[in-house]
Amino acid sequence: MDAPIIRINDLSKSFGKLTVLNGLSFDVMKGEKLALIGPSGSGKTTILRILMTLENISGGRIEVCGEPLFHMHRNGQDVPADEAHLHKMRRHIGMVFQHFNLFPHKTVLQNITLAPTLTKGEKRIDAEKRARELLDMVGLADKADYMPVQLSGGQKQRVAIARALALSPEIMLFDEVTSALDPELVEEVLQVMQRLAVETDMTMLLVTHEMGFAREFADRVLFFDQGRIVEAGPPEQIFQAPQEERTRTFLRKIIASRHGM
Amino acid sequence: MEWDWEFTYSILPLLLQGLKITVLATILGAIVAASLGLVFALMRRSPNRLLSRTTGFFVEFIRGTPLLVQLYFIFYILPDIGLRLSPLTAGVVGMGLHYATYFSEVYRGGIEAVPRGQWEAAKATNLTIRQTWVNIILPQAIPPMIPAMANYLLAMFKETPLLSAITVMEMMSQARSIANSNYRYIEPMTLVGVFFLIVSIISVFGLRWLERRYGRQGR
Amino acid sequence: MGDWAGYLTLILAGTWVTIKLTVMGCAVALVVAFIAGLGRVSRHATLRWLSTGYIEFFRGTSIFVQLFWIYYVLPLIGVSMTPMQAGVMALGLNVGAYGAEVVRGAILAVPRDQYEACIATNLTRYQRMRHVILPQALPLMLPTFGNNAIELLKATSVVSLISLADMTFQAQVVRSQTGNTIVPFVTILILYFILSSLISFGMRYLERRASRGAEGVR
Ligand SMILES: Nc1ncnc2c1ncn2[C@@H]1O[C@H](COP(=O)(O)OP(=O)(O)OP(=O)(O)O)[C@@H](O)[C@H]1O
Ligand SMILES: [Mg+2]
Numbered sequence: 001m002d003a004p005i006i007r008i009n010d011l012s013k014s015f016g017k018l019t020v021l022n023g024l025s026f027d028v029m030k031g032e033k034l035a036l037i038g039p040s041g042s043g044k045t046t047i048l049r050i051l052m053t054l055e056n057i058s059g060g061r062i063e064v065c066g067e068p069l070f071h072m073h074r075n076g077q078d079v080p081a082d083e084a085h086l087h088k089m090r091r092h093i094g095m096v097f098q099h100f101n102l103f104p105h106k107t108v109l110q111n112i113t114l115a116p117t118l119t120k121g122e123k124r125i126d127a128e129k130r131a132r133e134l135l136d137m138v139g140l141a142d143k144a145d146y147m148p149v150q151l152s153g154g155q156k157q158r159v160a161i162a163r164a165l166a167l168s169p170e171i172m173l174f175d176e177v178t179s180a181l182d183p184e185l186v187e188e189v190l191q192v193m194q195r196l197a198v199e200t201d202m203t204m205l206l207v208t209h210e211m212g213f214a215r216e217f218a219d220r221v222l223f224f225d226q227g228r229i230v231e232a233g234p235p236e237q238i239f240q241a242p243q244e245e246r247t248r249t250f251l252r253k254i255i256a257s258r259h260g261m
Numbered sequence: 262m263e264w265d266w267e268f269t270y271s272i273l274p275l276l277l278q279g280l281k282i283t284v285l286a287t288i289l290g291a292i293v294a295a296s297l298g299l300v301f302a303l304m305r306r307s308p309n310r311l312l313s314r315t316t317g318f319f320v321e322f323i324r325g326t327p328l329l330v331q332l333y334f335i336f337y338i339l340p341d342i343g344l345r346l347s348p349l350t351a352g353v354v355g356m357g358l359h360y361a362t363y364f365s366e367v368y369r370g371g372i373e374a375v376p377r378g379q380w381e382a383a384k385a386t387n388l389t390i391r392q393t394w395v396n397i398i399l400p401q402a403i404p405p406m407i408p409a410m411a412n413y414l415l416a417m418f419k420e421t422p423l424l425s426a427i428t429v430m431e432m433m434s435q436a437r438s439i440a441n442s443n444y445r446y447i448e449p450m451t452l453v454g455v456f457f458l459i460v461s462i463i464s465v466f467g468l469r470w471l472e473r474r475y476g477r478q479g480r
Numbered sequence: 481m482g483d484w485a486g487y488l489t490l491i492l493a494g495t496w497v498t499i500k501l502t503v504m505g506c507a508v509a510l511v512v513a514f515i516a517g518l519g520r521v522s523r524h525a526t527l528r529w530l531s532t533g534y535i536e537f538f539r540g541t542s543i544f545v546q547l548f549w550i551y552y553v554l555p556l557i558g559v560s561m562t563p564m565q566a567g568v569m570a571l572g573l574n575v576g577a578y579g580a581e582v583v584r585g586a587i588l589a590v591p592r593d594q595y596e597a598c599i600a601t602n603l604t605r606y607q608r609m610r611h612v613i614l615p616q617a618l619p620l621m622l623p624t625f626g627n628n629a630i631e632l633l634k635a636t637s638v639v640s641l642i643s644l645a646d647m648t649f650q651a652q653v654v655r656s657q658t659g660n661t662i663v664p665f666v667t668i669l670i671l672y673f674i675l676s677s678l679i680s681f682g683m684r685y686l687e688r689r690a691s692r693g694a695e696g697v698r
Binding site for chain 2: 637665
């Protein structure tokens with residue numbers, strides 16, 4: 001953990017009149033496991049979607065692996081990035097979605113091999129070999145030829161993780177990857193992520209409402225409210241000795257609702 | 262008036278000749294409609310507001326006015342500006358244009374029915390725009406469109422009698438000319454009806470099959 | 481250059497005929513659509529078969545053939561009609577067949593729970609249809625009914641071929657008297673477009689009212 005791999009500087013984002021992020025700045029170190037928590041609507045998903053270039057930014061600057069994400073240098077000037085630049089930058093980043101977004105017309109194996117063969121020109125044989133290794137890692141070696149509809153939610157999400165990993169990104173984004181799952185399927189997905197956290201030096205950003213998991217998984221936790229960082233620190237601090245009143249209120253509510261269930 | 266079987270047999274060859282033109286006009290018209298419809302659909306998706314709005318209005322206008330009038334328009338006006346089309350060509354152009362507006366809605370619906378998450382997953386796995394269309398969007402969008410397209414193909418087939426108004430010698434024209442020269446309406450008109458009914462009934466089964474095969478399955 | 485005001489009057493007279501045809505055709509179509517649509521979901525097999533036969537027959541043959549058959553062949557077996565009657569009949573029966581499928585589809589789209597709730601509250605078949613199923617099915621039918629009405633308006637132009645003096649017919653008259661094609665045909669294209677826009681605005685208004693009603697129920 002030396003240099004920042006992501007630098008977010010004075011980022012702002014609005015949807016029409018609604019300002020979601022305003023003057024947001026933070027860095028993420030290489031290899032860091034970062035958890036973003038906060039109440040609904042605080043802008044956590046928006047940050048991940050911006051990093052994946054699914055949303056444009058309204059202002060500010062983001063650097064990924066030392067290069068501007070939404071800008072590029074032309075004749076010594078910063079100009080808005082074109083599709084080619086975005087395409088190049090996306091190589092650094094992978095994302096796992098809340099609703100999996102598997103390609104329903106492709107088998108599990110094809111879901112994983114499609115992008116490596118198309119975007120990196122990998123040979124099919126190599127891509128398939130790697131895909132099978134990844135499926136093995138997520139515990140789905142026997143499901144390679146299934147169609148996505150034949151899988152449970154937890155299995156779908158593990159395939160989605162394998163699909164993102166197949167491109168070997170340096171940064172992985174996870175947006176509430178277990179919140180669309182039945183409670184008994186949550187554990188199998190979290191285990192895979194825990195393994196990734198321990199065994200790889202990938203930088204991982206995680207948005208979650210599973211506080212227990214955030215605590216185990218993260219090196220650092222950012223607590224968001226209304227598009228701003230209210231409090232940041234190691235999990236022990238945030239969960240055991242939060243400094244801010246808003247953090248305390250939020251955690252109390254979460255714990256209350258969990259126990260209420 | 263009695264049904265005359267002998268007369269019926271004697272007019273069959275002429276009607277079948279008309280049926281050939283009917284089928285030809287349908288197929289050519291459908292090809293025009295399917296291609297032009299895609300162009301309309303893409304133009305309507307254009308980020309250029311002026312282009313998409315103008316196309317939208319044009320499509321609405323064509324859809325909101327009768328094919329028969331459009332056929333007259335094409336048939337009478339084009340020669341005035343020096344474009345001499347055969348009746349069949351004018352008919353194919355007219356039907357193709359009219360149904361292109363229906364096809365464009367099918368394309369639009371099919372493309373919009375692909376969930377946004379698919380576009381996003383394609384982006385997250387770094388596919389280019391072209392790769393996204395070819396590998397992700399179209400393979401999911403096209404199969405569900407097939408039943409609707411087949412439906413419009415059948416609708417076009419049933420509209421071909423309108424071409425008789427601009428002197429295309431399709432089945433209905435043949436029937437009318439036979440009727441007028443023999444003063445017998447019952448056989449030719451009924452036969453034309455029967456031909457249409459046969460084709461339609463067969464198509465209904467074909468359509469059901471297509472619907473089962475390609476209809477949108479619950480995700 | 482002739483008497484354009486006179487020609488315009490001619491075309492407007494045709495417009496009136498087109499409007500009458502459309503309104504009466506829609507009325508017939510609506511009645512027939514409900515009869516045949518309900519027949520399609522009836523528990524009596526005979527009614528189901530009759531409705532299916534009617535629907536497939538009128539959807540399977542073209543409106544044009546139907547009109548000619550009604551106008552030229554029916555008189556031979558003793559049923560004579562004026563062109564106007566033949567036009568309304570052909571349009572109503574043809575579009576009614578499409579409408580029947582819409583009625584059927586909308587009734588079947590009402591969730592099963594609703595039927596079960598009716599049975600649980602001990603409603604009769606008629607009460608079930610009248611008070612629970614149809615009120616929920618109606619809003620589902622409206623958008624497609626709007627399209628059907630526009631298709632009917634467009635189909636009215638076919639009656640010009642049996643010499644009924646509708647808009648299309650009058651445009652032809654003007655064309656043959658003046659030798660000018662563009663003016664009369666552009667005029668009637670615009671008039672047709674205005675009429676079909678009126679139908680779709682009207683339908684959208686009804687849809688809004690119907691959906692407001694549905695929300696009130698919830
Ligand atoms: N495409 C969009 N158009 C308009 N508003 C949007 C859009 N996407 C998000 N928003 C708004 O931005 C705000 C932040 O949304 P975001 O999804 O980032 O919140 P979140 O922190 O992920 O919430 P949750 O915990 O519920 O997922 C919300 O008020 C949301 O309504
Ligand atoms: Mg979110």
